[in-house]
Amino acid sequence: MVRKILKYGEPVLEQVADPVKDFNSPDLKQLIEDMFETMYAAKGVGLAAPQVGIRQRLTVIDLSLGEDEAKKLVLINPEITAREGKQVGEEGCLSIPGFREPVSRSNKVTLKAYNEKGEAVELTGEELLARAFEHEIDHLNGKLFINHLSTLKRDIIRRKIKKMQKAGEWD
C-alpha cells in the first residue's frame, strides 16, 4: 500500500525516532513493504519511516529505483561507524518536494544496521550511496537536508514553503 509522504512542517519529521525492538512483528514487515511501494511511486531513492509518520529507526534505500532487486536495502537501527572524504552534490527530499540544493556529505560511509530479517549487517557506500546513508539516517534524528544549508538559504526555502502552506499548496 502506498502511504502518504508527510511534508516539511509535520512535527514528526523533526523528532528523533525510536529504535525498532520487535523484528518479527507483522506490522514491521508490512511497513517495509509499504515504504518500498511508496518510495517507488514517488520515484525516490530513499525513504525513512518518519516520512510516513512512523517514528521508528527504519529506512529503505534503492538507488536503482526498483530496477535491480539486489540494490534494495533495508536499514533498521542504523549507526554510522566511519566516514571518509567529502562530496558536494545537489540533494532533494520527498518531504520537501520542489527544492534542490547542493549539500556537503561524506564521500564514503560505513554503517552497521539490522536487515528485515533482524540480521546484523555492515555496509559501506560511496558517492551517491554514502549521500543516501547520511540523508536517511539524518531523518531518523529529526534532521532534514535544509539543516545543512546556510541560514540564509534555509530561511528563503522556509518562507517559500510558508507561502505555499497558506495557499493550500503544501499538504
Ligand SMILES: [Zn+2]
Ligand atoms: Zn529526505
